[in-house]
Structure formats: structure tokens, C-alpha cells
Amino acid sequence: MDWLRELFIDHSVIQAVVVVSLITAMGLVLGKVKILGISLGVTFVFFIGILAGHLGLSIDPQMLNYAESFGLILFVYALGLQVGPGFFGSFRKGGITLNMLALAVVLLGTVMTILFHIFTGVSLSDMVGILSGAVTNTPALGAAQQTLKQLQIEETDPALGCAVTYPLGVVGVIIALVVIRKMFLDRTVPTPGEDMKSHTTFIVGFQVCNPGIFGKTIRETALLAYHKFVISRLWRDGRVSIPTSDTVLQEGDRLLVITSETEVGTLAMLFGEQEHVDWNKDDIDWNAIDSQLISQRILVTRSEINGKKLGSLRLRNHFGINITRIYRAGVELLATPELVLQLGDKLTVVGEANAIANVEKVLGNKVMSLKEPNLVAVFVGIVLGLIVGSIPFVIPGVSFPVKLGIAGGPIIMGILMGAFGPRLHMITYTTRSANLMLRALGLSMYLACLGLDAGVHFFETVFRAEGLLWLGLGFAITIVPVLIVAFIALKIMKVDFGSVSGMLCGSMSNPMALNYANMIVTGDNPSVAYATVYPLTMFIRVIIAQLILILFL
Structure with missing residues (x-):
């Protein structure tokens, strides 16, 4: 049975591919299972990776780092490519209001993260992981990890905090929508068909x-x-x-x-x-x-x-x-x-x-x-994105230059390529199915490797008092900003419930909550609002995750 051991246990290129593929396949299958109408989708790959890491399964560290990094790069670039055509248009009249409200959600969560770090003593890197999970934003987690490596701080892993708070991050937005709907049903939910x-x-x-x-x-x-x-x-x-x-x-x-x-x-x-x-x-x-x-x-x-x-x-x-x-x-x-x-x-x-x-x-x-994928634009865009991510920026008050890294650079270049590439006679269009394939492949690789790496110390972290504190802090970061901004949007600014629900789901990078919003609201207002705020908030969260560590660590 030596061949079986070589296939699953002994570190090699083949063993790494087999392990990552099995974790991904199992996670994608189980991610389709719904509990109370909610499923975690591709995110379940993360938790299967954690379980595999806890059980002692591992791959070569260099292979792990490569697969995790390339997966993240592919995901964020394809994401930027998709949202690029509508990114700058989202700042026009109407979209400005929704984007400002979404930014308020982002800033409130950021302020709460810093305050919780100050008053609870939870390390800043753990709090950034908790924030990433609470707002279901894995690119922000990737950006935080790259920043910690840039700062040569490796004793803490924000992936643990993300793994602990992610499930409640998904459910928390849905709970908030239920509460908001009960509070504002008569005034804000349009009549069926209207x-x-x-x-x-x-x-x-x-x-x-x-x-x-x-x-x-x-x-x-x-x-x-x-x-x-x-x-x-x-x-x-x-x-x-x-x-x-x-x-x-x-x-x-x-x-x-x-x-x-x-x-x-x-x-x-x-x-x-x-x-x-x-x-x-x-x-x-x-x-x-x-x-x-x-x-x-x-x-x-x-x-x-x-x-x-x-x-x-x-x-x-x-x-x-x-x-x-x-x-x-x-x-x-x-x-x-x-x-x-x-x-x-x-x-x-x-x-x-x-x-x-x-x-x-x-x-x-x-x-x-349009059906033929233009892979030249994809790989050229990735190279340009990594170049942008490697450029050092000087921020007043910070003792060393800041880099956007492998998460920030590619997403910016993806947005620019999607928005302006065709005007420069570059064919950057990809069909929706092709873009989803690139994103799903990249995200699956990233989550599988991330979970495999975090699983070694996951359970010993969760099943202690500190783990329960993380759960509470993460749930607060999820639900408090959503409720506050919803109150302002509905009661003061008189925005309709459909647009508010989509805006909240987009600001929290939560497609599962968007599915719930589409079920309770007639029409496409939630989807339109989600698409309006998602590009900007996704970009801002990736940058903020890095700035928190650079400015306050």
C-alpha cells in the first residue's frame, strides 16, 4: 500500500494536487446542503480544509503557499474584471447614495474592530480576521495575510478568526433583514408586483x-x-x-x-x-x-x-x-x-x-x-496587477512604504481592464460562465489551502473562552452596522426596502443574504443595489484590512 501513502501522505506535486482537489470537491458538494434555507456554498471548502488540517493532512509548504496565492490572485482579478464595466458608473446619481450608505457600513465595522481591539485585548491581527469573517470577505483576509508577511509578523494567523466568525457572518445579515423587515414592513416593502x-x-x-x-x-x-x-x-x-x-x-x-x-x-x-x-x-x-x-x-x-x-x-x-x-x-x-x-x-x-x-x-x-476566452488579457492583466501590487506607496505617519499586495493590485487592475480595456482596443470581455469558472477555481484553491493551513490550531482556539469572545465580537460587527445604516436609510433618507436590503448584502459581500432578499422583495431592486455597491465596498475592504494592520499594529 506504499503507492496509496505516496498519493495522500508523502509530500509531492501529485500529493498536493490530490489533497487540494479532494478538499475542494468535498467542500463544494457539502456546500450545497441547506440548513434552514441557508447554504455556505463554496465557503464550505474552507471548513473541509480546516477539518483536514486538524486531522493531520498536509502538503508541501511551498506548494501550499503557491496554490493559495495563485488562487487568491485569480479570484480577485476575475472579480475585478466582472465588476469593472459598471464600477465607475455606480457613482452616478442614485448610485452615489447607495455607495455612501454602503461605505458607512464598512466604516462602522472598521471602527468597531479597532475599539474591540483596544478594550478587549484581542490582538489586531486576530481582530482583522474576525472582521473578515464577520463581513464574509475572504479577499480582505488574503490582503491581511499578505500584509502580515510584508511586516514579517507570522506568529498569528487571522484565518482562525475568520473561520470562527464566518458562519455567523452569513446568518447575521439574514437575521438583520428579518428584523428590519418586521420594523419597516408597512412603509418600505413594495406591494406585490409594484x-x-x-x-x-x-x-x-x-x-x-x-x-x-x-x-x-x-x-x-x-x-x-x-x-x-x-x-x-x-x-x-x-x-x-x-x-x-x-x-x-x-x-x-x-x-x-x-x-x-x-x-x-x-x-x-x-x-x-x-x-x-x-x-x-x-x-x-x-x-x-x-x-x-x-x-x-x-x-x-x-x-x-x-x-x-x-x-x-x-x-x-x-x-x-x-x-x-x-x-x-x-x-x-x-x-x-x-x-x-x-x-x-x-x-x-x-x-x-x-x-x-x-x-x-x-x-x-x-x-x-465572445465565447472564445481571451486568455492573453487574463494573464497580462494578472502580471500588471502584481506589478501594481508591488509598487510601494508612502503614507504620511507610516515609517515604511505600503504595498497593495497580491490581493489589492490584481483587483484594481481587473477593474481598470474591465472598465477601460475595450476602449484601448483590448478584448477583456469574458462570458458570465467563464468569469464564474475563473472565480470559483481561484476561490476554491485559496480556501482549500487556507483551511488546510489554519486547521492545525483551529479547534484548540475555538473551544476555549477566547473563541466564544471572538464569536460575540464577530456577530456584533456583522449586525450592528447593518441595523444602524438600515435605520438611517429607511427612516431618514426614505430609500425603499428592496434597495436597502441589496445595498446591505453588497456592503457585506453576502450573496446568500441577497438570495433571501430576492425571495421577500418583488422586483430586482435588491440585485441592482447589490451590483451598484459591491465593486466599491469589495475594493475598500481589501485596502482597509491592510491599512488597519499598517497604521495600528
């Missing part, structure tokens, strides 16, 4: 019967309404056409309009009469409605289009077509001129066949160009 109606595109037919708009152009009519809508088709004297902003409306015109369901009543008063035809059924054959026009979905695959506003392309004026809807990451958006296009967007185009063929040339519509 929130969905305000965000989902809705197709409706109107007949122009309002004398007030006879002889006015569509542009002039739109200025009267102050509501967003797109007129897809216009029927007049038995003929159908694609209207432009200069098209003059006449009595009896029939219009096919794309808007939101909450705007239907207002637009009915504007145009005159709503037609009682259900245009929102899934089985409508749009190409059979008339013989002159066809409807086709075109995929944006040309990098030159990424980041441009839809109106700036002037597709309607050049080709006589109309873009009615845009599908992005499973969400249907209204095709307004101000909408900024991204690679991978699917545009619903209505027009004549020849015109649509020309639009297809402009937008690309080459599916294979």
Missing part, C-alpha cells in the same frame, strides 16, 4: 386620439410627457413604418410603444386611447405581425461599441431601424438614447431586412468572438 412593474419593460398599443398632439413630432410629444418610452412601430393608412423623432403624429395613428407598466396610464392620457391587445405574451411571432418589417436580436461584439451611448450611434437615422429593448445579464432594459452599451448586450432591432443586416455589421453579432 416594484416589478416599475423596472420591467412593457409593450402596449395606443391609438392617437388626443388633439393636443396632432401635428406634433414624436420629439415634441416626448417633451410633453417627461416619461421614458420607445415607439417601435407606427401604422398609418394600412402601412407600417419605423418612426423617428421627427415623425409627425396624426389622428388615428396606431403606435406600438415599449415602456414600463407603471407608465401605461399616463401615456394613455397622452396619446388618447389604449388598445386592448396583450403584446407581452411569450409566443408572439413578431415577424408575422407585418410583411414589411422584421424583428431580430443582435449581439454587441465589436469592442469599439463598448462604452458608447446608444443615441450616439444614430442607428435610427442612418439605417431607418428602431431598437426597442436591450438584454443585459438576464435583465431587460429600455433602449433609451442615454443607455451606455456594453459588450455582450443583446439588442432587439426592428426594421427592414437589409437595414438590419447593416446594423449587424456595425454591432458585430459574432457570437464566437
